[in-house]
Amino acid sequence: MNRVLRIAGGVAFAAAAVALVLVLPHWLSDAKAAEFARAGCFFIAIIGLNLVTGYTGQISLGHGALMAVGAYTTAILTADHGLRDLWTIPLAGLVAMAAGFALGLPARRLSGLYLALATFAFAVAMPALLKRFSGLTGGSQGINLFDEALSRSTGALGHVHLAGWTLATNDFLYYLTWGIGLVLSGAAWLLVRGRLGRAFRAVRDSEVAAASSGINISFYKTLAFAISGFYAGVGGSLFVLVSNWFVSPSTFTFDKSLLLVVGAVVGGLGSLAGMALGALFIQFVPTWAANLSSAPGAPSVFFGTAIVLVMILLPGGLGGFLLKLTEPLTRRLYTRSE
Amino acid sequence: MALLSVEHVTKRFGGVVAVEDVSLGVESGQIAGLIGPNGAGKTTLFNLITGLYRPDSGEIAFEGETLLRTPPHRIVRRGVARTFQNVELFPTMTVLENVLVGRHSRGERPASELLGELGLDAVAQRRTGSLPFGTMKRVELARALASGPRLLLLDEPAGGLGHEEVDELGALISRIRSSFDLTVLLVEHHMNLVMGVADRVHVLDFGRKIAEGPPAEVQRNPVVIEAYLGSERPQHATA
Numbered sequence A: 001m002n003r004v005l006r007i008a009g010g011v012a013f014a015a016a017a018v019a020l021v022l023v024l025p026h027w028l029s030d031a032k033a034a035e036f037a038r039a040g041c042f043f044i045a046i047i048g049l050n051l052v053t054g055y056t057g058q059i060s061l062g063h064g065a066l067m068a069v070g071a072y073t074t075a076i077l078t079a080d081h082g083l084r085d086l087w088t089i090p091l092a093g094l095v096a097m098a099a100g101f102a103l104g105l106p107a108r109r110l111s112g113l114y115l116a117l118a119t120f121a122f123a124v125a126m127p128a129l130l131k132r133f134s135g136l137t138g139g140s141q142g143i144n145l146f147d148e149a150l151s152r153s154t155g156a157l158g159h160v161h162l163a164g165w166t167l168a169t170n171d172f173l174y175y176l177t178w179g180i181g182l183v184l185s186g187a188a189w190l191l192v193r194g195r196l197g198r199a200f201r202a203v204r205d206s207e208v209a210a211a212s213s214g215i216n217i218s219f220y221k222t223l224a225f226a227i228s229g230f231y232a233g234v235g236g237s238l239f240v241l242v243s244n245w246f247v248s249p250s251t252f253t254f255d256k257s258l259l260l261v262v263g264a265v266v267g268g269l270g271s272l273a274g275m276a277l278g279a280l281f282i283q284f285v286p287t288w289a290a291n292l293s294s295a296p297g298a299p300s301v302f303f304g305t306a307i308v309l310v311m312i313l314l315p316g317g318l319g320g321f322l323l324k325l326t327e328p329l330t331r332r333l334y335t336r337s338e
Numbered sequence B: 001m002a003l004l005s006v007e008h009v010t011k012r013f014g015g016v017v018a019v020e021d022v023s024l025g026v027e028s029g030q031i032a033g034l035i036g037p038n039g040a041g042k043t044t045l046f047n048l049i050t051g052l053y054r055p056d057s058g059e060i061a062f063e064g065e066t067l068l069r070t071p072p073h074r075i076v077r078r079g080v081a082r083t084f085q086n087v088e089l090f091p092t093m094t095v096l097e098n099v100l101v102g103r104h105s106r107g108e109r110p111a112s113e114l115l116g117e118l119g120l121d122a123v124a125q126r127r128t129g130s131l132p133f134g135t136m137k138r139v140e141l142a143r144a145l146a147s148g149p150r151l152l153l154l155d156e157p158a159g160g161l162g163h164e165e166v167d168e169l170g171a172l173i174s175r176i177r178s179s180f181d182l183t184v185l186l187v188e189h190h191m192n193l194v195m196g197v198a199d200r201v202h203v204l205d206f207g208r209k210i211a212e213g214p215p216a217e218v219q220r221n222p223v224v225i226e227a228y229l230g231s232e233r234p235q236h237a238t239a
């Protein structure tokens, strides 16, 4: 009974989330819809980071670079190989999944600060790597699909026609990113509540106990990084579309990786619902901070202060806060069933 | 043939020889006691059997085949499960989830049956991080049983228990031995418990094995009494 109610609660929550995502554009200006679409890309990448850091307990400062892998997969396949941008999204996920697997290999031997350093090195090296292989990546110029593959860039001309509907491009991108985000967060939810999620959390809670319960620690760490890479890759792929079909090495410098960590921590590690809030935080708070004062350095100080405030006032992150708000309701549901 | 055989095993940590040339065999179906003063090397021996440490020399075999080339998670799958002296649970997970993780490898018993067997029904949905120590120990036992072991290693299961609870634990260990068809290797400082349930007792002191035999005989062995009198826990030799 308890279980049925919990699942019903999950379904109700999912339905509410879908409804919210569906109606939101009615109140958004075109420019705001574009910003929300950008937040949707972060949302997807942060879900992935959360699987590694929140659930499996492995720190990664390299997820911005995994986004870059997804982004360049989409840009290269669309520009040079004649694919429509939308079809490259799952492929970008798969290529970044392979990169995530590779990034996860050091986690077999390293932990804590050492793992942070190894993933940090990957993030720092990525822009240089992209410039180095300029034949493939266009070097520091990057790849501009708007110029190179306009006909295969969905919506680049201003509107998208879809089954009799006409959508403004930014609304389309908004629905695309958050639609994929919802589907992928649903998939993540299913993943973490079963056997796989228990194995992830076991590794996070106690490696000794996990190994002594028959869990192959190296395998699950690498698997977490690989799945996580898929999410980051899809987020990166969509990021090309929402950045006017343009990507360059400076799109994915180290601060993107750091921003994702901020989003995951502010959203509340280990909670999936909080990831959307974390994504909105890293999308909008820096802009608000910039509007408060334009004195040199001031926006960064405001952004930093906002992070610190969330961490002090809401130790479970925004997601934890959300959970606390809804707890009286859910507890009533549970106790009634007993 | 012994279900578990440890032969001439030595393990050093820097200058400390934690386990030195220890040999012992545990027969199928036995409850074997492993006793010795603090620092004698009992936990280290458990860590060697379960693959968390590798011996510097010697051989450890289970069902006649070596365990030394098997990683810890596969040793569980081969049928060796354990509990920990200082409790190693998954603190953010519920009692039920802890037991479900135990079933990860190949356990066949439903988790609910195990919770019932160990009297954990009432706390099934509680997070283990907030439970009393004695209850945590029982959750660990349930989790170990969930993997469907043939050999169960218990490291001071009576730690933190009161007198009556220790008696209950003794009965519980005998009961699960028959209902789960187990062989048990038991590390314990509570002599009453060990002498009450063990078929055979092995004694370590300063990493070396100093005695082995039926409980009553070991209890009278002057070498064993001497080892305990020389340590800071003399009360247990006579208890």
Ligand SMILES: Nc1ncnc2c1ncn2[C@@H]1O[C@H](COP(=O)(O)OP(=O)(O)OP(=O)(O)O)[C@@H](O)[C@H]1O
Residues within 6 Å of the ligand: B013, B016, B017, B018, B036, B037, B038, B039, B040, B041, B042, B043, B044, B045, B085
């Ligand atoms: N990982 C380690 N590194 C260094 N020394 C260790 C390690 N593990 C154990 N030792 C040392 O090995 C010796 C045996 O320790 P062990 O924990 O096996 O004893 P024990 O018999 O379990 O004692 P107790 O009854 O106190 O639990 C001790 O001297 C201990 O300090």
Ligand SMILES: [Mg+2]
Residues within 6 Å of the ligand: B042, B043, B044, B085
């Ligand atoms: Mg010990």
